[in-house]
Amino acid sequence: MTGVQITSCSTSQSSGAAPEAGERSAATPSPGTRVLLAYFSRPGENYFNGGRTDLKIGNTEVLARMIGEHIECDAHRIEAVDPYSDDYDETVARNVREQDADARPAIANPLSGIDRYGVVLLGSPIWNVRAPMIMSTFAQRHDLRGKTVHPVTTHAMSGLGTTERDYAALCPGATIGEGLAVRGEEVRQADATVRSWLRRIGALRD
Numbered sequence: 001m002t003g004v005q006i007t008s009c010s011t012s013q014s015s016g017a018a019p020e021a022g023e024r025s026a027a028t029p030s031p032g033t034r035v036l037l038a039y040f041s042r043p044g045e046n047y048f049n050g051g052r053t054d055l056k057i058g059n060t061e062v063l064a065r066m067i068g069e070h071i072e073c074d075a076h077r078i079e080a081v082d083p084y085s086d087d088y089d090e091t092v093a094r095n096v097r098e099q100d101a102d103a104r105p106a107i108a109n110p111l112s113g114i115d116r117y118g119v120v121l122l123g124s125p126i127w128n129v130r131a132p133m134i135m136s137t138f139a140q141r142h143d144l145r146g147k148t149v150h151p152v153t154t155h156a157m158s159g160l161g162t163t164e165r166d167y168a169a170l171c172p173g174a175t176i177g178e179g180l181a182v183r184g185e186e187v188r189q190a191d192a193t194v195r196s197w198l199r200r201i202g203a204l205r206d
Contacts, residue, residue, distance in 0.1 A: 033118050033119075034072075034073075034074065034116055034117045034118060034119075035071060035072065035073035035074070035117065035118075035119045035120075035121065035203060036073065036074050036075075036076065036114055036117040036119070036120045036121065037064055037067060037068065037073045037074070037075040037076070037121045037123060037152075038075075038076045038078060038111075038120065038121070038122055038123070038138060039060050039061070039063075039064045039075070039076075039077060039078065039121075039122070039123030039124060039152065040060065040077070040078040040080075040123070040124045040125075040131075040132055040134055040135060040138075041057075041058030041059070041060035041061035041064065041077065041123070041124075041125070042058045042060075042084050042091065042125065042132075043055045043056055043057055043058045043061075043086070044058075044085070044086030044087070044088070044091075045086055045087055045088040046058075046059065046088060046184065047088065047156050047184065048184070048185055049185055052088055058125070059125065059154040059182075059184040059187045060123050060124055060125050060152075060153075060154045061077065062154075062187050062188060063123065063152065063154055063180075063182055063187050063190065063194070064077075064123050064152075066187075066190065066191055066194050067121065067123075067152070067194055067198070070194065070195060070198055070203075070204055070205060071198060071203045071204065071205055072205065073121070074117075076109075076111060077109075078107055078109070078134060078135075078138055079107065079108040079109045080105050080106070080107065080108060080134055081105070081106035081107065081108045082105065082106070084132075091127075092127070092128075095127045095128060095132060095133070096128065098132075098133040099128060099130070099133060102133075103133050104133065104134075104136060104137040104140070105132075105133055105134040105137055106137070107134065107137055107138060107141070110141065111142070113142070114142050114144075114147075115143075117147065118146075118147055118148065119147065119148045119149075119150070119177075119203070120144060120147055120148070120149050120150070120174075121149075121150050121152050122135060122138070122139065122149060122150070122151055122152065122163070122167065123152035123153070124152075124153060124154075124163075125153065125154050125155065125184070126153050126154070126155040126156075126158045126159070126160070126161040126163075126181075129158050129161045129162055130161045130162045130163065130166060131151075131153070131161065131163050131166065136166070136170055139166075139167060139170040139171050140170050144171040144173070144174040145171075145172065145173030145174060146173060146174070147171075147174050147175070148174070148175045148176075148177045149167050149171055149174045149175065149176055149177065150176075150177045150178060150179055150180070150201060151163035151164060151167060151176070151179035151180070151181075152179065152180045152181075153179065153180070153181045153182070154181075154182055154183070154184045154187055155181055155182075155183060155184065156183065156184060157183075159181040160179045160181045163179060164176050164179060177201055178197070178200060178201055180193075180194070180197045182194075
């Protein structure tokens with residue numbers, strides 16, 4: 001995503017003059033009904049049908065953009081203080097270390113708060129059956145009590161992985177809603193799947 005608004009989904013990134021995810025967009029629902037799409041995505045060398053491919057835009061960002069075309073939301077791409085390598089094997093090794101240590105990687109562009117949102121979509125790839133540990137950093141940083149949290153994942157073969165269980169533990173008092181899982185190799189053709197899911201959770205714009 002860029003720092004400009006796309007359809008009804010305003011965006012926030014660490015680069016340029018991108019607006020904060022909490023900034024008002026043209027069509028603003030009342031507090032508590034607004035949707036936050038917070039996601040982590042990694043470009044570079046990725047798994048692809050048993051081999052490797054180089055992605056200029058990470059699969060999860062492709063999926064986030066697609067979601068943003070169909071709903072009114074504020075989108076925030078989570079960036080790591082220590083960026084993940086473009087090299088696939090280096091990232092796999094780092095992820096194993098972080099999982100083993102139950103690490104909480106620091107976020108370079110933290111949000112000041114998410115009180116105004118009633119629904120939070122947490123988007124990420126699935127690495128070794130779970131979301132990257134930086135998603136745990138984000139989930140624990142914010143009070144999600146009373147909100148509905150929907151996991152959104154791109155994956156090779158693990159679907160939602162352990163995200164539903166993990167977010168339930170990390171977000172006490174939140175309702176864990178139906179998640180969306182799309183294979184990375186299929187994400188660019190997933191518009192119909194995305195629309196169907198958004199319709200089921202009551203978020204699709206008419």
